[in-house]
Amino acid sequence: MTPAARISAAIEVLDQVLAGQPAEQALLRWSRSSRFAGSGDRAAVRDLVFEALRCRDSHAALGGGLTGRGLMIGGLRAAGQDPSQVFTGEGHAPATLRPEEEPASADDILDIPGWIRPLWDASLGPAAEALARQMRHRAPVWLRVNPVKGDAAAAIQALAGDGIEAESDVRLPTALRVTANERRLSQSRAYAEGLVELQDLSPQLACAALPVSPGDRVLDFCAGGGGKILAVAGRAPGLALSAHDADMSRMRDLPQRAQRAGARVDLVGKPKGRFDLVIADVPCSGSGTWRRTPDSKWRLRPEALEDIVALQARILREVAPLVKPGGHLAYMTCSILDSENGRQVDRFLAENSAFHQVSHHRWTPLDASDGFFLSLMARE
Template sequence: MTPAARLSAAIEVLADLEVRRRPVNDALRDWGQTHRFAGSKDRAALASIVYDALRRRASSIFLLGADSPRAVVLGMLRLGRGLEADDIARLFSGERFAPDALTDDERARLEAPIPDMPAASAGDFPEWLTESLERTFGDDLIAEMQALADRAPVDIRANTLKTTREALVSALAHLSPEPTSHAEAGLRFHAGDDGRGPALQVEPEFIQGLYEIQDEGSQLAALLSLAAPGEQVVDLCAGAGGKTLALAAQMDNRGQIFATDIDARRLAAIHERLSRSGVRNVQVRVPRGRFDPVRNPQVADPLADIAGTVDLVLVDAPCTGVGTWRRNPDAKWRLRPGALVERLADQATVLDRAAALVKPGGRIAYVTCSLLPEENDDAVSGFLERHADFESVAPSNVVEAAGLPHLAEFATPGGGLLLSPRRTDTDGFYVAILRNRAA
């Protein structure tokens, strides 16, 4: 496929997303199945165009004065890839398989200086979230959100149960790894011009369980939980087990981790990952159905026998995922206010459940991949109002204990820590430690 033909295909995929409102991976997969002439490089280039267009959707619409898929691609080429009007016109020529030629209005908008834009357009996020994000970032809002619209690198965590970061640097030298800035076991890889990162899941070291693919922010969240060898720990929203594995390595396979989730299907991948990683201190507690103490109370709690005995409960809470938008740019345009309301209710439920598990003197590590104060400081404040026997641990004490004192500057007004692409060059993560102070 020619570069112009790839742009035509991207416009087609974006139009499909607009009509069917589904994840971008589904639309790209379906396009590939119906256009089998396209090779792997073509599909990778198409995905890169589509993802970049979604990252710059709002600013592109403002620049072009239109909200069509074509306008979004045009704006992305100007704003995201820095092409000049003449370069874009050569691609939008109307010739064989190329998009239609530029109109006079399109060319004029592409040639004009980039205008000042409202915050939601300049930062490429849904306008209805402006007030919430302003609460979080204040005057830094646009810069923070522009960083969240950039492409994300690929990070891995060295499995210290089997190897060291230094050994992996040598083993993966052909992929040019870089040590992560904050997480001591992390390595980072950057995508090429086509948007593709290295195929890390086919490397022998991955198959041997020497590393896991995990964003540095997620690695830091595990470190900030302060899980220690010998403790009794619950990963309450374990899913596929990424943080469970990080906790097990942090605890040096000593103590006990109980990994569970409200939905048994989410735990399907954890067993093979535990085996590959050499983890021996994890029990997977699978609910017999979908466990939800509010909506589905007839399903038995798989953790009922350890209530009130746990040193640490990690709550990797269900959330809107705002902090992952640089990896999932389509998700921000599918997010609706009703989804936020549902997540807030879920967070209150899971925090209350965690409180019942923690022993006196034990703690909850509350983690989200959100940047919204409603899901972060506000959720913690609501929890502390409901549970007078808990208190927030000062962020300065948390980062000192985790060996990450330089992160203290990212403390939030409500007693948590907030990571973001601009602040820490990670996905967006929030971490707060809540201690049961009951005697």
Template sequence: MTPGARVAAAIEVMADVDGRRRPAADALKDWGLSHRFAGSKDRAGVAALVYDALRRRASAAYVMDDPSPRGVLVGALKLARGLSLEDAEALFSGEGHAPAQLSAGERARYADASLAGAPAPVAGDFPEWLEPSLRAAFGERLVEETAALAERAPLDLRVNTLKCAREKALASLKGLDPAPTPLSPLGLRIPFAPDGRAVSLSSEPDYLKGRVEIQDEGSQLAALLCAARAGEQVLDLCAGGGGKTLALAAAMDNRGQIYAHDDDPRRLAPIHARLERAGVRNVQIRTPRRGADVLADLEGRCDLVLIDAPCTGIGAWRRNPDAKWRLRPGALEQRILAQDALLREARRFLKDGGRLAYVTCSLLREENEDRVAAFLAAERGFAPVGAQDAAERAGLPGLARFASTLGPGFRFSPAASGTDGFYAAILARG
């Protein structure tokens, strides 16, 4: 496919996303199935264009004064990729399978594209209804923080210390130009390609043999702040696919016991293969069974309970940009109810002196500090662990600078820490 044909395909996929209000991943998969002539690089190139457009949807439509898929794609070439007008015109040549030529109006708007004076939801590329909540979280940094959430995200890896040291992985993966992550002592950062295509790990021996795992640096930090120790009894209450379970197992050097549970057995499905590949031996998977309390034997036994709570996912907008445009106010209310229920449930598994780690990939105060405050107000015997103490226990005292100013816990974000958006709070049971 020519570069122009890829742009035309991206416009087609965007039209499908809009017309059927469906996830971009589903639309891209269907497009690939119906265009089997497209090679893997073509499919990746089309996907990169679509996700760039979704990241900058509001601002691209604003500068082009056109919210259509074509208008958004044109604007994203300017705002997300910084293409000159001449380069954009080359893609919109009207020749072969390329889109029709840019009109005089499109050329003028492209040349003069500016976000000066744009309202915050446009400059920060987020849904307008979320502005009060995001402003409560970020204050004067609202546009800076949300604009950073609209940038591309690099590929972060966590070195599995059960099998490999970071220095060895750096050398082994040198063909991908990795660099140590600045905050996590276990992380490697792989830069994205200039055209936005993600690096594929499917044939990398280090990945296939479990020496590295895909995990954003922010997620790595959240797991490290749990300060899991060898020999402890740990419950991962919302284990999902097992990313943090694997990180905890490595931190514990395969000693002690981790119980991995999730209310949805489908989310747990990938964990089995991942545990085997990573060489993890201290995890019991507690799959839910109808009518049975599969965690009853853990009451009052756990040194650590991790709640990687279901949330709005705002902190992951760099990687899932279409999710922000599909998010609705009712979803926030439902997440808050689920988060409160999980915090209440976690209480029964902790022994005296145990720790509760509450983690989200959200940056909304309602899902983070407010939930911790509500739990502490309702449950006696719990106290927040200060940021400095929690960071030192994790062996990462420098993380104290990311202490939340809105309540207990830590806040990580693309603008502040160069990671995905994460919140983590550690509570101690006295």
């Protein structure tokens, strides 16, 4: 496919997304109906769609309208390119520009939904605008080195053997940032043998801050794919690791991932007994990961956020009895909104005098990678 044909395809996908279809679903439907498109074409169209969604409102202003076509025109203008050189109407290129597709000013547009903006500003204070602008850019790919299988130097060397470039990070010995050929990761020897796992830097930093000692019982209560429990697995010997999720199907890949990592994780339908550490990485708005899932920020609604906050509170009430005296509860979200973070923790502590907060931290793309929150609480 030519660059112009890829833009035509992105316009088609974006129109479906703007009509209410999730981006991944729209991309999959386009891919299945476009057998002529190679893997490079599919990746390029995906990148165009996600870039447009990260900058939806500003690109719409620059492109003359909130349509797939407008977003692509605006994206070219934002990149300093003349869209008339692409919108030629020749071959598979989009039709030529129309008079009404002139650019408007986008200087004051931060690409945050209007109803979220007050919550965003109140949560982030002076950093709100800078973070909103940073959220327009593609997120880097991070790997976590499994210390059971090797160190960062060994991982970098193994990845290089498959043509993947990565560099270590001074903040965490197990963190690697991929700098080239990230799409080869799933086929690499380092990944297949459990030497590295995909995990963003911010949750890596959060997991590294969790207190674990040899022989501890650790429960990941909202385990999903199991990234947090596997990050803890290599921290101390003899850990008894358990994973639970309200939807057990979300953990279907965890046994295979654990085997690859050289760890044992028991999947439990109903946790029993008490644990030295309970990790509750709860469902959230995902506002800290909007660079990776940009359509979700436009799909989120006020009533959905209210439901999420209520669910988080219920989960905290449910996990509190599972923490043994002297044990710890790690409350985590991939959100940067205070209603899901600090205020949620304050309400829990006000209702549970047996717990106190040991530490808390919020990471963002301004100081780490994804937006991520950790409150570490101890039971008396």
